[in-house]
Amino acid sequence: MKTLLVAATGFEIKNVLKHFNLGAENYVETPTFDVLITGVGMTATAFALGQHLLPGKYGQVLNLGIAGSFSPEFPPGTIVQVCTDIFAELGAEDGQQFLPIQTLGFGESSYTAIPPLQPLDPPLSTVKGITVNKVHGHQPSIDALKARLSPDIETMEGAAVIYACNQIQIPCIQVRAISNFVEPRNRENWKIELAIENLNNWAIRFLTKDQRILF
Template sequence: MKTLVVAATQAEIAPTLAHFGIASNNFIETENFDLLITGVGMVATAFALGQKLNNKYTLVLNVGIAGSFDREISLGEVVNITHDTFAELGAEDHDNFITLPQLGFGENSFSPTTETALTLREVKGITVNKVHGNAQSIEKTIQLHQPQTESMEGAAVFYACQQLNIPVLQIRSISNYVEPRNRESWKIGLAVKNLNDWLIGFINKSSN
């Protein structure tokens, strides 16, 4: 039984691949853990997990960078997403948004049941098809969901693991604040470094 590490892109976990001497590939099996590169977005993530996820894994660890709505979270900080929502899943009713549960078509929010001793900040995230970069849509999203972070894959991983009753964690490192698009303020390099420092430590500890 082992851990499946899930990331959208190889770039987000490149330092971990280098540290363990692992050649780049979309699916990598090692003695102590496996790595799955899904591609960006919830559809690609769902398809990749459908191909590889099964009950031989005792933990799924979704990792990557994310944007933060919460300015109290520092750029580069590594956080534990303990609640994630498909933010766009629902229907528009003129100026109002009706969520999937309100429509009576099931749940749109998921939380892991995994018991952990992590010391990371626990935050509430949303999963989106389109990352926010418009002041008006950002404000509407905050009013509707009160999120702290956003990614393009997290809730899909939570959903898949819930369906198979597999323990799951989602760990993200903050690369930017959610604001009108401003690439000059992004700290992607710092976020990737800090994420991989944490990931390498977690894998080493789990393997002992």
């Protein structure tokens, strides 16, 4: 069965699309893998996956994109694998305390990806991600988030992809390239092109390996 490559934007996987001579459509099929461009954010991602990620259609999902890092261990340009991802804002406020949805008794906010049958070769550093509706750029809220969840990175889609894969019990490989540190917003410190170049180089190698079809 094929791999479904999922990304929020075509820009994040532009070199992959160019390397394999793929068009700019939001959904492209190839003999060995398909590409789904979902749009930015959890809602757009969930809708797009609901249309295309059907039981029995794919053997695994490869989710690619850029991310912000909370840790100096993962500077801009670093490629990481997100194995656990959390819906950071899913819950309720009780004064200054945040109550996650599991505390309220309405579900879970943290999801761990089903791993592929064969580990990544070479392996990537594994991290804990959070998925947010707003990327963080205010130091007090950054500090509060780090104290509450101890995340390594943040994205706007990752947990939604892992959640969808878990619902139909298929492996999910979420790979992110760090484009910036999570800090008070400073575009001069961003390294988006470096992150995209490194991410795409990794993805092209992964997709062209003979073992890319694992099932």
